[in-house]
Amino acid sequence: MIQRCPWCGTDPLYVAYHDSEWGVPEHDPRALWECLMLEAFQAGLSWITILRRRESFRVAFQGFDPAVIAAWGEPDVLRLLADPGIIRHRGKIEATIRGAQAYLRIEAREGFSAFLWKHVDHRPIVSHLPDMGAVQAQTAQSEAVAKALKKEGFTFCGPTISYAFMQAVGMVNDHLVTCHRHPSQQ
Template identity: 70%
Template sequence: MTEERCAWCGTHPLYVAYHDHEWGVPEWDSRALWEKLVLDGFQAGLAWITILRKREAFRAAFAGFDPAVVATWGEPEVQRLLADPGIVRHRGKIEATIGNAKAYLRIEERGSFSDFLWQHVGGHPVQNRFTGGDIPTETPEARAMSKALKAEGFKFCGPTIVYAFMQATGMVNDHVVTCHVHDRVAALG
C-alpha cells in the first residue's frame, strides 16, 4: 500500500523528501525562518523544485544565510551573485535579500524575528483540515504578515509568497487530511 500525500508533491524524490520531512513542520528558529522567506521570494515566478535543487548553492552563495553577513554586502557581492550559475540570478531578488537582511536585523534588535512572524497566527500553528482543492493561496493572516514585513522594509513578500512560507514553516498545517503527514505535523503544533 502506498502512502497518500498532498497532490502538489508528485513523485519526484526531492519533492517527496521535502514534503514528508520539512513542509509544514513548525519552525521556530529566526535564522531558519529568514532563510525560508528568502528562498520563497526567489521562488516567485518559478517552480519550487528549482529552488530545492539550488538550495545548497544558495546557502553557499549567501554565507549560510547569515543575515549579519548579508546585510553588509553591496555592489561587488551583487555582481558575484549575478555571475553564480548555482542560484537564481535575478538582480531584484538579490538586492531584496540584502535589504531583507538589514530589515531582519532591525527586527531582531527589538525582539525575535520568530515572534514577529508567529504573532500572526497567535503563536501556534493553525491546524487546517483541507481535503484538496479548497486550500487557499493567501489568507487574512498572510496579508497581515505581508503588510507587516513590507512596513519593516522587506521585499518579495506579497501575500501569496507569505502564505506559501507559512505553509512551509508550519505556521499553518495545510497537509490535506488524507495525507500520511497531516496528523504527525498536527501533533508537533
C-alpha cells in the same frame, strides 16, 4: 500505501521535503529568514526549482547569515549575478540584502520568530482540506504578515508568497486530511 499531498509528485527530493520539512513548525529565526528569502526567489518559478538549488543558494549566500549579508554591496550583487547555481535576479538579490538588514532590526527589537508567529497566535493553524482545490493562495493572516514585512523593509513578500512561506514553516498546516502528514493521520 502512504498517501501524500499530490503537489510533491514522485520526485525523491520533493517527496523528502514534503515528508520532513513542509508544514513542520519552525521557530529558529535564522532558518525562518532563510526560508522567507528562498520563497522570494521562488516568485514566478516553481518551488522544486528553488529546492534543487537550495544548497547552491546556501553556499552563495554564506549560509544565509543575515549579519554577513546585511553588509553586502554592489560587488556582492555582481558576484551573485554571475553565479549559475542560483536564480540570478538583481531585484531578488538586492531584496535579500535589504531583508538581512530588516531581519537584524526585528531580531534586536523583538525576535524575528516572535514577530512572525504572533500573526497566528504563536501556534500553527491546522487546516482540514479535503483536496487541492480547497487550498487557498492567501489568507487574512498572510495579508497581515506581508503588510508587516513590507513595513519593515522586506520586498518580494506579498500575501501569496507570505502564505507559501507560512505553509513551509508550519505556521499553517495545509497537508490534506488524507495525507500521512496531517495531524489527524498521525
